[in-house]
């Protein structure tokens with residue numbers, strides 16, 4: 001990719017709503033992305049490889065467990081800071097943000113919230129530095145939007161649990177040292193288990209040929225009579241509500257992250273429109289291109305406000321699942337529309353790796369599907385406002 005010239009749009013002076021600490025955290029992540037991600041990301045996406053070397057840097061900027069208390073190695077930050085870090089990472093690449101979202105909200109969060117003190121001490125500090133990578137296994141081949149129907153199950157064998165089943169579409173799986181796995185016990189109740197690399201019968205085959213999120217490794221989790229020690233059960237919460245609580249946290253981060261991808265595409269298109277001359281003048285001087293740019297900055301600004309308010313509510317412990325769904329759905333859709341328009345504004349150049357736009361576009365096709373699809377989030381809002389669930393007949 002050409003030199004990273006990114007300048008963040010802030011049309012409504014929203015920086016004034018941030019604390020000095022939040023701005024410091026955001027700026028550190030922004031600088032890190034410019035230095036460590038922008039120069040390498042195109043190459044890693046082209047070869048469809050996760051850049052493992054960025055793990056320690058992600059740990060250093062607090063991207064692994066931003067809101068996990070410092071006593072467990074986390075950064076002890078507030079929710080808005082967490083969101084801002086995700087925004088900056090996704091400005092670089094959704095796959096890098098994915099790695100951090102999964103590690104923070106889907107692995108560290110459940111260990112912190114539902115784990116025992118021994119589990120916290122054993123895993124959290126190593127996950128916070130990036131020495132360990134984690135993954136989260138909820139989705140199965142036959143159960144995506146309806147995880148409650150999962151088939152993966154475990155039996156109490158007295159001195160251990162015996163785990164069988166399979167998960168698919170699992171981010172970080174091929175490199176994960178530990179997997180938070182959701183499985184049913186003999187009574188059909190969902191529990192979280194910590195499955196560690198090296199346990200006999202546990203494999204993590206990589207999913208190849210993705211056109212999207214190519215710098216994030218995706219894989220399966222296969223459990224063939226895996227003996228899981230009893231001390232690896234997450235004892236603090238059971239039922240589908242436990243993984244759904246993790247998803248609340250991750251979806252919140254994605255709502256912020258999508259703004260990052262949109263800001264990058266807008267900034268690129270704006271700069272290009274002032275430089276590219278057709279019919280004797282910069283294309284940014286044509287009304288049709290100005291319409292695209294004006295709508296982009298309007299939508300980014302609305303998303304920034306929505307997300308900032310959600311961050312305040314979340315910091316006060318008042319954000320609801322449905323509010324988070326609305327922000328995830330709106331912002332990812334907003335980002336997809338913006339990257340598609342930005343791609344057109346760059347003409348043929350828009351499809352090349354010289355610019356980040358096509359990569360963002362392809363990435364966002366996963367982001368709009370994972371952590372609850374666009375349609376599922378709409379139904380969550382529908383349920384919330386009517387009180388009638390449209391998921392099931």
Ligand code: TGC
Nearest residue numbers: 098101138144145147148171240241244245321370371372
């Ligand atoms: P439903 O009957 O509504 O709920 C089941 C139980 O859970 C409780 N609950 C919650 N508890 C805590 N926090 C929440 N946010 C909760 N939401 C629901 C609920 O009260 C109930 O409790 P109880 O005691 O009555 O049993 O569940 P449902 O089966 O109707 O499904 C609802 C639905 C469809 C909204 C939900 O399952 C859903 O969100 N589906 C989408 C699946 C999804 O998002 N999967 C994501 C997989 S992880 C991923 O994609 C990672 S990508 C990572 C990356 O790379 O960034």
Ligand code: FAD
Nearest residue numbers: 136137138139144145169170171366370371372373375391
């Ligand atoms: P399906 O559930 O089969 O849905 C297919 C279509 O039907 C969708 O359009 C959906 O909106 C629609 N649909 C389904 N039910 C309804 C309904 N009731 N009403 C109306 N429409 C409906 N999962 C994890 O557990 N961990 C991970 O780390 C993870 N990482 C991922 C990484 C990538 C790159 C991808 C692509 C996915 C990842 N996932 C992960 C899985 C992801 O969460 C699922 O793909 C997602 O939840 C949708 O499930 P599905 O693909 O099975 O689609």
